[in-house]
Amino acid sequence: QVQLVESGGGLVQAGGSLRLSCAASGRTFSSYAMGWFRQAPGKEREFVAAISWSGDSTYYADSLKGRFTISRDNAKNTVYLQMNSLKPEDTAVYYCAADPLPTMHLKRAYYEYHYWGQGTQVTVSS
Numbered sequence: 001q002v003q004l005v006e007s008g009g010g011l012v013q014a015g016g017s018l019r020l021s022c023a024a025s026g027r028t029f030s031s032y033a034m035g036w037f038r039q040a041p042g043k044e045r046e047f048v049a050a051i052s053w054s055g056d057s058t059y060y061a062d063s064l065k066g067r068f069t070i071s072r073d074n075a076k077n078t079v080y081l082q083m084n085s086l087k088p089e090d091t092a093v094y095y096c097a098a099d100p101l102p103t104m105h106l107k108r109a110y111y112e113y114h115y116w117g118q119g120t121q122v123t124v125s126s
Contacts, residue, residue: 001026001115035108037095046092100114
């Protein structure tokens, strides 16, 4: 089992940047694939990005590719989401999630992820 705590959210102007962090507890973090999702008010939870247990493979939502970067530091039990050129439509609660059963292909379905953080609010003003 792993506990996840996100941080780094806040209010930023359009065009700005934020880096979200997700700190994990537990000795098995380095064996989990990790993902970031987001949910805006009145909308379904949306896949943002995923990263393999080693960090060698990444996978992004097509609409976010080039602006967002996922990375991880297994020595620090932390996964990051660097968000650049932010837009008002990026406003959402951002969640990190852990997939304890990684396969060859990174996953984008939220139900594939067993553990979730509490989320961090990102608000982008126009």
